[in-house]
Amino acid sequence: MILCLSWVASVAQADRLKDIASVAGVRPNQLVGYGLVVGLDGTGDKTSFTSQTFRNMLNNFGVAIPADQNPSSKNIAAVAIHAELPAFAKPGQTIDITVSAIGDAKSLRGGSLLMSPLKGADGQVYALAQGNLVVSGFGAEGRDGSRLSVNVPSVGRIPNGATVERSVPNGFAQGDSLMLNLHHADFTTARRVAEQINGLLGPEMASAMDAATIRVRAPRDPSQRVSYLSVLENLEVEPAEEVARVIINSRTGTIVIGQNVRISPVAITHGGMTVSITESFDVSQPGPLSEGQTVVTPRTGIEVDEGSGHMFEFAPGATLQDIVEAVNQVGAAPGDLMAILEALKQAGALRAELVVI
Incomplete structure (x- = not known):
């Protein structure tokens, strides 16, 4: 065991407000979906839900499969898709997605994700995903049962693989004030932020609500609010010393x-x-x-x-x-x-x- 001691320096240093706080309501949202990856080289899965998904997809395209036949192929795999929808994302913009096998697929290398909806926590569709996977891992298996795997071949990414279809409303342009939330709650830091803003804009423009939230008066016009916030986020504030x-x-x-x-x-x-x-x-x-x-x-x-x-x-x-x-x-x-x-x-x-x- 190696002993490693790290000493946190106590030298005071001012930080930009954008580095220690965020605007309330301006946040990303998580999306999740389910889909099929096709075109695999025999490394897919043959689970029942994969066959059911494959049958439903063919039925949507007018291809009828007899009920007594169970379509299965090692060239397809059922996958879970997740992504993060950034704040202020607008329809038509693209986001990165991560695709993970949920069955017994050995590898997703070389596969293509078919069009799959991505839903938010409210059940609404916010993006559509499709594209060719980029998989960093790979694996090999011998006839004697020996296997070699590098990284994780059952997970891949698709850069710009989803197109935003719905924007998430936020309260950025509503009301006559903004709420700034500190990343690390501290009464001293909250007081210093309020004092710095009041020193720049005038008295009673900002007030600390608690150890984590500072309320700042702001213009109602959205364009003026953007310029207003761009000045505030570059304001330098000296954070309080951390708890011992x-x-x-x-x-x-x-x-x-x-x-x-x-x-x-x-x-x-x-x-x-x-x-x-x-x-x-x-x-x-x-x-x-x-x-x-x-x-x-x-x-x-x-x-x-x-x-x-x-x-x-x-x-x-x-x-x-x-x-x-x-x-x-x-x-x-x-x-x-x-x-x-x-x-x-x-x-x-x-x-x-x-x-x-």
Whole structure:
């Protein structure tokens, strides 16, 4: 395990408003659909729902299949389609889509998606998808059952593979105010945003509603509102300092320490214990003229080494960096540092939020 410590710098830096906040109501929407991919080279599926979909498609084109026949082909595959409809997307524009096999299809490489509707959460059709798939993965299979797969061949993308048919209404041009939502809720940052806007546009133009929302008065005319918002989103605001937090990834040994992490007066000792278990065998050989038998006797040896404990004492106001440097000087492992941090939190000496992922 490799120990990696990341220290978050505490240097104040102004950020653009567009980087720390978004306009309420201006958001993408998720779309999902179901369709058929055809033209596969024997890597499709033969599931019942694929055959049913294929039969329904042929019936729509006037091709009648006898009821006692079950159409199936390894050159087709049933797929799920999902996409993200951006805010302000208009009919006629195109969006990227992702196509994923939902049956036992081995690969979608070389396939073409037939026209499929994409629906939103309200059940309405917002886009139509169709096109040739781009699949980065591939696989090969031998007659003895051995298989080789690179990446995921059962998922592909179609750039500009869907055409928007319906726009999503939003409240951007409604009312006499705009709501700005901070990406990270913080009372200090919300107050600073309101003060910066009021300093630019005049008093009482903006007010912080809570830790995440700032209400800004705006013109009713949509064209003027666009110009108005373009000025606001480039306004630079100095965000407040984040909450003191220590993040521990127990799987990789990564420890991320935020700013303002402090330690109460505390003394720390951390010793190691090593238990060694060895197995050996003794052979008991009888005398040359005796009637005894050779016997093999196992022998177990156990050794316990408690090691040498190291004591560290820290004065009031010590930072976590002081502890990390002291622990690293004695060559402690990442697991030792994690154990110390958890013990400090339990003792109430770590003045920060401890998050283990």
